[in-house]
Amino acid sequence: MSGGKLLVRGARQVVLVCRAEERALRGEDMKSLASLEQDGDNGVSLVVGSNGLIEAVGHDADIQEKYGSTKFDRVIDAAGMSVLPGLIDGHTHPVWAGDRVHEFAMKLAGATYMEVHKAGGGINFTVEHTRSASEDELYALFRDRLLRMVRAGTTLVECKSGYGLEVETEMKMLRVIQRAKRELPIEISSTFCGAHSVPRGSTMEQATEDVINVQLPRLQELMKSGDLEVDNIDVFCEKGVFDVESTRRILQAGVDAGLAINFHGDELHPMKSAELGAELKARAISHLEEISDAGIKAMADSGSVAVILPTTAYILRLTPPPARKMIDSGVVVALGSDFNPNAFCLSMPMTMHLACVNFRMSMNEALAAATINAAASLGRAETHGSLEVGKVGDLVIIDAPRWEHLIYQLAGHDHLIKYVVKKGEVIHSAV
Numbered sequence: 001m002s003g004g005k006l007l008v009r010g011a012r013q014v015v016l017v018c019r020a021e022e023r024a025l026r027g028e029d030m031k032s033l034a035s036l037e038q039d040g041d042n043g044v045s046l047v048v049g050s051n052g053l054i055e056a057v058g059h060d061a062d063i064q065e066k067y068g069s070t071k072f073d074r075v076i077d078a079a080g081m082s083v084l085p086g087l088i089d090g091h092t093h094p095v096w097a098g099d100r101v102h103e104f105a106m107k108l109a110g111a112t113y114m115e116v117h118k119a120g121g122g123i124n125f126t127v128e129h130t131r132s133a134s135e136d137e138l139y140a141l142f143r144d145r146l147l148r149m150v151r152a153g154t155t156l157v158e159c160k161s162g163y164g165l166e167v168e169t170e171m172k173m174l175r176v177i178q179r180a181k182r183e184l185p186i187e188i189s190s191t192f193c194g195a196h197s198v199p200r201g202s203t204m205e206q207a208t209e210d211v212i213n214v215q216l217p218r219l220q221e222l223m224k225s226g227d228l229e230v231d232n233i234d235v236f237c238e239k240g241v242f243d244v245e246s247t248r249r250i251l252q253a254g255v256d257a258g259l260a261i262n263f264h265g266d267e268l269h270p271m272k273s274a275e276l277g278a279e280l281k282a283r284a285i286s287h288l289e290e291i292s293d294a295g296i297k298a299m300a301d302s303g304s305v306a307v308i309l310p311t312t313a314y315i316l317r318l319t320p321p322p323a324r325k326m327i328d329s330g331v332v333v334a335l336g337s338d339f340n341p342n343a344f345c346l347s348m349p350m351t352m353h354l355a356c357v358n359f360r361m362s363m364n365e366a367l368a369a370a371t372i373n374a375a376a377s378l379g380r381a382e383t384h385g386s387l388e389v390g391k392v393g394d395l396v397i398i399d400a401p402r403w404e405h406l407i408y409q410l411a412g413h414d415h416l417i418k419y420v421v422k423k424g425e426v427i428h429s430a431v
Helices: 061-066 101-108 113-117 122-131 136-150 167-183 204-224 243-254 275-281 292-304 311-317 323-328 346-358 363-369 373-375
Strands: 006-011 013-018 034-037 046-047 056-057 076-077 082-085 086-090 154-160 187-195 232-233 258-266 284-287 305-308 333-335 397-398 417-422 427-428
Touching: 006 061, 006 082, 006 397, 013 046, 013 363, 046 061, 056 061, 086 346, 086 373, 101 113, 122 167, 136 154, 136 167, 136 417, 136 427, 154 373, 154 417, 167 187, 167 204, 187 204, 187 333, 204 292, 232 243, 232 363, 243 258, 243 275, 258 275, 275 284, 275 292, 292 323, 305 323, 305 373, 311 346, 323 333, 333 346, 333 363, 333 373, 346 363, 363 373
Parallel strands: 006 076, 013 082, 086 154, 154 187, 187 232, 232 258, 258 284, 284 305, 305 333
Antiparallel strands: 006 046, 013 034, 046 056, 082 397, 397 417, 417 427
């Protein structure tokens, strides 16, 4: 994608996030992020090379001295602006047909997630519509959602299947994700989530066997042939869905197929999912509204990333996950939008705002959670999540003297974001 060198110059502020090649930030380290500030008239510059990687970050005078009369393919004058890493969305369900706007009224009237589910709504409603949609129809919807994410500053996103619950639709969804990887400028980490729910007419045991003995073998075939590239295995470990033992079996089968563990746990009921994930060395566990103190300690010890989801707790009026306790206990905490038909949010700036207000995170903590820690949840912290030499040149440039405006200006990202850059290429411009 990257066709040459990019120079961003004259910035008021460049937020590096990391100081010394950290692969995640924990505890107190999340509160103070590395940045470079304009010094008098001497702004801050950043250079992305033709390979799409960051070559240099420094004050304008130093970069000018180093590069002299070098011709850049693109120069962005960022005077008065702030530059921060491309945002990373650690948890989404973006491939589906059939919206659930009608369910919002049910929730506002007090219906719980499981009550909506039992009334024929929820996941099963979306499954019906997704099964009947063509691959092209799903792709058109998915493409629009991804481009909206880009305009909100997201440059890397985790995308799940999970609205098929049988082999053909699950593979259809993963093919749609694969097509987007080839055709769209956003970067994707793909997740197989065939165990998102128990299909109508099946038992948990039958659904578990189907995922392990039918869906995963088919996925392996498509991965070996090169038709699909899938990164993660996910299970909805929840009371009335998949219990701990079924979750363990599916996750282990996914690991045996070469996938990293990145699953839903402890959302509606305490299930000891965090303890299970820590035991299995899960890369990431999402939700965790009902995590136990023992689960927090286990995740802190194991290094499994907690991907917390402010939109879900907000929309479902759930008890928020104990974000403060997790951070203070040394758990690596990341953020995801949880975009899905139940939580229709495509904006990581909005997600960060909700994390600050409802989860009592600081703005610095929220940004760390939406950059380097979200990269860690996807196994990409060596290459993504901070503005350091040698890392991928993914940037968001906002028209504000400090980056915090991206959170402070509630729902204002469409006005603030002037450029989104992926591997040195401008993929969105509002100038």
